[in-house]
Amino acid sequence: MCACCKPRWENEGNSSSPSKARKTERDVGNAGRMSQSSKNDQPWTFILIQDRERLQAVSGCGTYAGHIAEAAFAVVLVDHNNWSFDIGQAAAYLQLAAWDLGVSSCLAYFGSQDQLKDLLGIPVEASVEIGISFGYSAEQPRAVRKSGRKALEEIVRKEHW
Ligand SMILES: Cc1cc2nc3c(=O)[nH]c(=O)nc-3n(C[C@H](O)[C@H](O)[C@H](O)COP(=O)(O)O)c2cc1C
Numbered sequence: 001m002c003a004c005c006k007p008r009w010e011n012e013g014n015s016s017s018p019s020k021a022r023k024t025e026r027d028v029g030n031a032g033r034m035s036q037s038s039k040n041d042q043p044w045t046f047i048l049i050q051d052r053e054r055l056q057a058v059s060g061c062g063t064y065a066g067h068i069a070e071a072a073f074a075v076v077l078v079d080h081n082n083w084s085f086d087i088g089q090a091a092a093y094l095q096l097a098a099w100d101l102g103v104s105s106c107l108a109y110f111g112s113q114d115q116l117k118d119l120l121g122i123p124v125e126a127s128v129e130i131g132i133s134f135g136y137s138a139e140q141p142r143a144v145r146k147s148g149r150k151a152l153e154e155i156v157r158k159e160h161w
Helices: 018-033 052-059 066-070 084-100 113-120
Strands: 044-049 073-079 104-109 127-135
Touching (some): 018 044, 018 084, 018 127, 044 052, 044 084, 052 066, 052 113, 066 104, 066 127, 084 127
Antiparallel strands (some): 073 127
C-alpha cells in the first residue's frame, strides 16, 4: 500500500484534475463507509484534509507522520469506541479502494492525540490514533517484496497451534 516506506508524493496537479481528485476522495470515502463493524455501529468519523497548511500541521502530530505534509489528501480516522478492530477494517477499506483507483497510501500513527484534537476540534472523548496519507507516488510504486512479509508457512498453522 505504501509506495515506499517514506513515500514522496508528487504534486496532485501533475497527476489529476481537481474534479477527478474530488471523485477519488469521494470513492475512497464511500469504500470506508461500507466497511463492516461490530453490530454495525459504524463507530467512526473520517476527517478529510485537503488544505496544505492543515496537512502540514497534522503531519506534526506523529513522529513518523511527516508523509502527510505532502500528500494529495489525508484522512484522519476518528474512533468513537475503543474496539480498534472496526476502525482498522475501515482503514483497510479506504486504502484498498484507493489502490484500485491507482492511488497510493500510507498509515500514520498520531502520538500527540491531544494536539491533533485541538487542531481539528475533535471531541476529547474520541480516539484518534491513525491517519492515512493518499497520493500519487513520485517513485514507481514497488511491488510488495517477498522478503518484506513473513512466509505463509510461518504464520499459518493447520488444525491446531
Ligand atoms: C497501526 C499502524 C501504524 C503505522 N504507523 C505508521 C507511521 O506512523 N508512519 C509510517 O510511515 N508508517 C506507518 N505504518 C505503516 C507500516 O510501517 C507499514 O504498513 C509496514 O512497514 C509495511 O509496509 P509495506 O506495506 O509498504 O510493505 C503503520 C502501520 C500500522 C498498521
